[in-house]
Amino acid sequence: MTTFPGGTSVTRVSVYDEGGTPHLHTTSTEAYVVIAGAGAVQTLDPSGFRETPLEPGDTVWFTPGVIHRAINHGGLELLVVMSNAGLPESGDAVMTFPADVVADPDRYRAAATLPADGREDAVRARRALALEGFRRLRRDGPEAFYELAAALVRPHVEQWRAIVRAQPPGSGAVLDALAAGDGRHLLGAAVFSAPESGVPGWGMCGRLGAHDVRDPQALSR
Structure with missing residues (x-):
């Protein structure tokens, strides 16, 4: 098992x-x-x-369905650990654009996609549109938005199944092997590193320093 454990991803985010x-x-x-x-x-x-303060050493996590937005009070940097590596990049994240935009896949895609050039301006534009929708959700509640989000991502589910199936076996498979007296997985013991990749990307909450934990480098002795 050379990939990062649990099908998770790790990204450093410098919040806008x-x-x-x-x-x-x-x-x-x-x-x-x-x-x-x-x-x-x-x-x-x-x-x-709610608004939860963040300072060095804090760890906060949220489950699917929690609408969230990072706020920078000065030099905020996060290490983000995400389950289901590969799914957020494949459409799992849904921005809080107004309901009429989220209900139309073509309009949503046009509002969410960053162009090859002028990305900083495009990031500001999509944030402004999402904040417009967010203000309405704070007033009305997120339940109706959940239905729209579920309908928007439904066409991606079969692709997501393939991504999840490609992830390494979890600890349950290891426990089954140990219960049978089989410790052969220990013979594959190794140390790996996943350096931060390339030029920082443009994420939803900040500039991204992603670590490709799906293709790690083996460390020699």
Whole structure:
């Protein structure tokens, strides 16, 4: 098992000065580990809106359906750990655009997709549109938005199944082997590294320093 454990991904995020774009994940649990600076995470779920302060050493996580947005009070940097690696990049994240946009896959795609050039301006534009929808959701609640989000991602589900099936076996398979007295998986013991990749990307909440944990480098002795 050379890939990162549990089908998770790891990304360093330098949060935008103006804060992130509110969105939810339909399948993935996400964790913020604060490594620098100060800020907050705004969240909305059926229990209501809240704002949780963030400072170095804090860890906050949220399950699928929690609408969230990082707020930067100064130099906020996060280590983001996400379950179901590969799904967020394949449409699992749904931004809180107004309902008429989310209900139309073509309009949603046009609003969500960043162009090859002028990405900084495009990030601001989609954040402004998502904040418009977020303000309405804070007033009306997220339940109707959940239905729209589920309908939007439904065409991707079979593709997602293939991504999940390609992930390494979990600890349950290892426990089954050990219960049978089979320790052969220990013969594959090795150490791997996944350096931060290339030029930082443009994420929903900040500039991304992604680590490709699906293709790690073996460390020699």
